[in-house]
Amino acid sequence: MRKITRPNKQLKTNDMKKIYILILTLIAGLSIYANPIALPTIEISELYFDESDNWKLELGYFEVNQSGFPIDSIFLFSTTDSIKLPSYEFIGSTGVMVITVDSLDSDFIIKRYADTIKVVSFIMGEPFEDILIFGNISGASINFPRQGQSISKYWMYYIKDNSPTIGFSNDTLGMCGTVKGIIYDKYSEPVKNRNFRLDYYFGTSENGEYSARVYSKPSTFSHIDYKTGQYSTQSVSITEMSYIMEPDSVVELDIYLLDTLATGISDINISNTPIFVYPNPISKNGMLYINIDLPIITSEISVEIIDLNGKVIKKNKITQNSNSIKAPDKSGFYIFRTMLDSKVISSNRIFVNE
Numbered sequence: 001m002r003k004i005t006r007p008n009k010q011l012k013t014n015d016m017k018k019i020y021i022l023i024l025t026l027i028a029g030l031s032i033y034a035n036p037i038a039l040p041t042i043e044i045s046e047l048y049f050d051e052s053d054n055w056k057l058e059l060g061y062f063e064v065n066q067s068g069f070p071i072d073s074i075f076l077f078s079t080t081d082s083i084k085l086p087s088y089e090f091i092g093s094t095g096v097m098v099i100t101v102d103s104l105d106s107d108f109i110i111k112r113y114a115d116t117i118k119v120v121s122f123i124m125g126e127p128f129e130d131i132l133i134f135g136n137i138s139g140a141s142i143n144f145p146r147q148g149q150s151i152s153k154y155w156m157y158y159i160k161d162n163s164p165t166i167g168f169s170n171d172t173l174g175m176c177g178t179v180k181g182i183i184y185d186k187y188s189e190p191v192k193n194r195n196f197r198l199d200y201y202f203g204t205s206e207n208g209e210y211s212a213r214v215y216s217k218p219s220t221f222s223h224i225d226y227k228t229g230q231y232s233t234q235s236v237s238i239t240e241m242s243y244i245m246e247p248d249s250v251v252e253l254d255i256y257l258l259d260t261l262a263t264g265i266s267d268i269n270i271s272n273t274p275i276f277v278y279p280n281p282i283s284k285n286g287m288l289y290i291n292i293d294l295p296i297i298t299s300e301i302s303v304e305i306i307d308l309n310g311k312v313i314k315k316n317k318i319t320q321n322s323n324s325i326k327a328p329d330k331s332g333f334y335i336f337r338t339m340l341d342s343k344v345i346s347s348n349r350i351f352v353n354e
Contacts (some may be wrong), residue, residue: 160246184256
């Protein structure tokens with residue numbers, strides 16, 4: 001008779017732990033696509049120092065489910081200390097908890113002007129961490145908070161906040177400043193009547209001058225967004241600009257576009273675009289009139305008069321629907337082209353007579 005070997009009913013603790021971790025990893029991967037369950041996270045939400053340089057640290061927790069994926073322990077680290085939180089309480093699945101020196105069993109130092117703070121939470125033995133580096137040290141994302149300020153996390157950023165909200169959800173009430181200046185197109189002309197966005201907020205360029213509300217943090221931009229419709233935007237390349245913003249402050253910086261603002265051209269059948277050039281024929285040195293009935297007005301539209309040898313005789317930039325250009329001083333046939341950022345959208349043949 002064949003002997004049947006039965007598996008051991010008892011799994012070792014380490015084997016069981018590996019299975020749990022594997023299940024946790026699989027669920028994390030599936031959540032990216034189907035999002036059947038969100039894993040709990042604990043993040044550094046806000047850091048504040050009072051007048052005596054005593055710190056308060058707010059931790060935000062999200063999607064906590066102690067019956068499903070319990071958080072086993074929470075550790076804090078700074079450049080000089082580390083400590084396990086002696087106790088903590090989750091009120092609901094999402095909220096904040098405030099940590100102070102008095103709430104800990106031993107000393108924990110956070111340096112006032114520069115430090116690295118890390119919170120590490122363990123879920124079924126696996127660590128998950130969040131980190132804040134501030135001040136004049138390597139890897140810092142933001143400078144130290146001034147008196148009365150905090151460093152608050154909003155979305156994915158750490159931002160200076162003139163209105164600390166320790167113990168409550170963060171808002172943008174004291175987190176913003178203003179950047180303003182002039183927006184120039186790729187031909188160094190001011191861009192008029194456009195809505196641009198830096199960070200999250202839109203600003204309007206009137207006569208080329210713009211003003212936009214931005215987050216109080218160091219920022220670098222090589223692209224900015226602009227509105228193309230009520231709910232639509234496009235991105236445009238700019239000469240890289242950088243600034244360090246403080247709350248309720250103003251930074252003046254000009255913006256230089258590297259691309260066109262050709263809003264709506266994709267919606268036009270170029271071959272049927274109504275571009276009228278008259279009179280034709282025209283006398284030498286006479287005024288040639290151009291009507292361009294486009295749904296947009298941009299400073300990147302130009303017209304060219306080219307002789308039959310391919311030489312550009314005249315070139316004008318178009319800034320409005322009705323324009324004019326002086327005809328050549330020699331009689332003959334010429335090509336009149338309308339360009340949108342080096343793309344030909346119309347070509348006409350004109351004759352200059354005596």
